[in-house]
Amino acid sequence: MTDDDGYFGEPIAARYDDPSDDMFQPEAVDPAVDLLAELAGDGAALELGVGTGRIALPLSARGVPVHGIDMSRAMVARLRAKPGGDAVDVTIGDFATTRVAGEFAAAYLVYNTINNLTTQDAQVDCFVNAAAHLRPGGCFVVEVGVPELRLLPPGQTAVPFRISDTGWAFDTYDTATQAFSSNYVTIVDGRAEHRAIPFRYVWPAELDLMARLAGLRLRDRWEDWKRTPFTGESRQHVSVWEKPAR
Template identity: 75%
Template sequence: MSDIDGYFGESVAAMYDESAAAMFTAEALEPVVDLLAELAGQGRALELGVGTGRVALPLAARGVEVHGIELSAAMAERLRAKPGGEAVGVTIGDFSTTRVPGSFSVAYLVFNTIMNLTTQDAQVDCFRNVADHLEPGGTFVVEVMVPQLRKLPPGQNAVPFHVGDGRLGFDTYDTATQAMASHHVSVEDGRGTFRSIPFRYVWPAELDLMARLAGMRLRDRWADWKRAPFTGDSESHVSVWEKPAD
């Protein structure tokens, strides 16, 4: 079993939609699908890390032909079992290198998924892979957090992102290597469980350079899917790179 399939294997896939319920609401999804449908136009869309179909299914329901790449077979099975799942093609594989037939007018990575690639080389390979899939004039969209290093006082390497009854979540950072991990502690009926997932955090300017290495250029960058301005205080960004039409 691959590492990512292990991190997002059957036990995680079974509870993934429930654990990320806020991301499945119409309020959260409509701006995402609006932008991607606009960029897709009459063309096809490629989702890298398609998961259980949170974005792919409503995008396909808009009439966009969607194909997904997903390393976790367990997550892909959840997608296929949902209403409309048969409309989304899925290829099992590493989205930094896996090729699928045809070309696409838009490719996208949402919800910090670019950070599942835990080396800079793999992230660079991902941009090159996307560029190879895009038709001339096509776009690549990435939604990802801005590393929260400003929250780290000297000598500290952890930032909590959830503290509540029965659940604790915190991120750890290695500023020398850009290695990062999200740690999840849950307590139910007096019994605790712990899960840790590795990531590699990446800066906006670093992503722009990866895009240039793949022959793409930054077209837009916003703080969120509603296209709010991106500033030095933004905690995430939605960036759009374009493959030259010529």
């Protein structure tokens, strides 16, 4: 990842906050904030990839001091313009390596943001960075999907996830490298516009090993923020790794 806005510059930031999107609904936001506030307790929280503040702002409003890291100035500008935005400190930088002052009770990555790190090395660095910011007994929380490779029949590399009269969206996978991309085709005035964002998918067991390399240990894993049990049929997970107490 570079030190510019990357794939989340002004064109994406301008339309990122969609109040009709499920991710912005109270039933999606409130359980996440509930759990993170519980884990933070009397301490501070660090959000890696804070974006426009979907989680950071309501968590801050609960009385939890929140610091965010993000490389997109366009996204962060929108966070700062919102009510309460001045209460969330933000450092511009790559959340896999950028260090900030202070010690945190909880660090977290939500909504598949770990996949924005497109190499295994970068994902490992992210765990090391999160662990370095945690106080003893602190927790690192990641919300991410389970790779949907079961949807791929032999010879197929694409999985559609949205189809409408004005466009369609699909993911493409490279199972040899774990690289995948989300592709969006939009019809504007009869012409097709294409946008692709690269990611790297990662397995739960792989994340557990990254955590061990960073000195963390798995404490909990659920299917969602409401602590639904995680099973072999779960399509996503919320995992909590703990830094051992001194």
